[in-house]
Amino acid sequence: QKGPSVVILSDARSWLNRHLPPLLRTLLERGHRVCWSSDAKTVPSADLCFLLSWGRIVDATFRARFRHVLVVHASDVPRGRGWSPLTWRILEGAKETVVSLLEAEDPVDSGVIYRQERVEFSGNELLPELQNILGESTVRLCSEAIAAVAEGRLAARPQEGDPTWYRRRKPEDSRLDPERSLG
Numbered sequence: 001q002k003g004p005s006v007v008i009l010s011d012a013r014s015w016l017n018r019h020l021p022p023l024l025r026t027l028l029e030r031g032h033r034v035c036w037s038s039d040a041k042t043v044p045s046a047d048l049c050f051l052l053s054w055g056r057i058v059d060a061t062f063r064a065r066f067r068h069v070l071v072v073h074a075s076d077v078p079r080g081r082g083w084s085p086l087t088w089r090i091l092e093g094a095k096e097t098v099v100s101l102l103e104a105e106d107p108v109d110s111g112v113i114y115r116q117e118r119v120e121f122s123g124n125e126l127l128p129e130l131q132n133i134l135g136e137s138t139v140r141l142c143s144e145a146i147a148a149v150a151e152g153r154l155a156a157r158p159q160e161g162d163p164t165w166y167r168r169r170k171p172e173d174s175r176l177d178p179e180r181s182l183g
């Protein structure tokens with residue numbers, strides 16, 4: 001084995017899954033032991049566990065099986081913790097967001113930050129375009145973190161500032177008002 005062992009957990013029907021095979025292929029080619037699953041109960045212990053587009057909270061017992069359990073979150077934490085941050089940012093009129101790679105901790109989205117990158121959008125992207133932007137950023141952040149762990153240089157910094165939270169979106173949050181302009 002040439003590098004850290006890696007587990008990736010993603011929801012079985014997640015849009016992000018189409019972005020993961022190239023990352024997995026690269027890791028396997030570099031000699032990493034890799035497991036990709038949508039079932040947290042069946043994954044082996046490993047150096048790194050990535051929770052990517054994962055809609056469930058993992059407890060401390062699960063996290064103890066890994067050296068690091070990492071989450072990609074599309075906000076500049078501690079601002080924008082919680083659910084669907086990119087969607088909420090777009091609804092706020094933002095043309096950019098920060099994508100953060102952080103340690104999974106209690107409470108949700110409160111862990112130390114390992115990597116961040118700013119992504120921009122024009123404001124008229126359709127959902128598949130936004131997913132591509134976020135998917136590419138996710139793969140970059142994960143790749144960088146895996147390389148940093150392999151080289152012993154993964155550095156963390158604490159979150160600073162007062163947290164803000166986004167609530168979980170419900171179907172009624174996506175309903176359009178036919179009386180309102182789209183522009």
